[in-house]
Amino acid sequence: MSSLQDQLLKAGLVDNKKAKAISKEKRKQNKVAKKSSQPVVDETKAAAERARAEKVARDRALNAEREAAAQQKAIAAQIKQMVANNKQPKGNGDVAYNFTFDKKIKSIYVTEAVRNHLAAGRLMIVGLDEQFELVPRVIAEKISERNPAAVVQPPADSAAPDEDDPYADFQIPDDLMW
Incomplete structure (x- = not known):
């Protein structure tokens, strides 16, 4: 050679x-x-080593992004499966149940019994692909662990009124529906 x-x-x-x-x-x-007795620094070898190290760093970052995307996709699939397996019928009700989702007020029409379950907290609303499904509270908590934004949080019971509340003297009627 x-x-x-x-x-x-x-x-x-x-x-x-x-x-x-x-x-x-x-x-x-x-x-x-x-x-x-000093080693000769070969610029080409040093540049090649630097380039290799940069490539390894880029590859690690790219792999991390891919793994994160795959993880998000798997979580979305798990949520979708949980909702599909555990969704409760809304019923063809005429009672509008209003709730906030993504800082917007949404409403679904349910029966009076389903509305009572929602108000009591036994059923919860899960937003999935711009559709809302009713699931039991246990399933909603599992979904909330994976993606808290997918579960509509029930209205907070304000048992203890604020001392600064200007409307503290006024009682809210029990049959008020908004």
């Missing part, structure tokens, strides 16, 4: 004069390195 220098000479890419000058320069570098 001939050296790269010989191959370049045969191909006519370099001439003898240039090849000799390069070998002479290389011998000088080796001689200086032996005398000073």
Whole structure:
């Protein structure tokens, strides 16, 4: 096997004069390195090592992003399956049940019995692909562990009124529906 220098000479890419000058320069570098007992820093090797390290870092970051996306997809599939397996019938009711989802007021029509279950907290609403389904509280808590934004939180019972509340003296009627 001939050296790269010989191959370049045969191909006519370099001439003898240039090849000799390069070998002479290389011998000088080796001689200086032996005398000073300091290793010669090869810029190309250092640049190649840096490039390899950067590529490894980029690959790790890309893999982390892919794993995060796959994890999100798996969680979405789990939520969808839980809702599909445990959704409760809404009934063809005429009672509108209003709730807030993504800072917007939404409403679903349910029967009076389902509305009572929602008000008591036995059933909860889960928002899935712009559709709302009713699921038992236990399932909603499991879904909330995976994605808290998917579960509509029941209205907070304000048993203890604020001392700064200007409407504290006014009682809210029990049959008020909003």
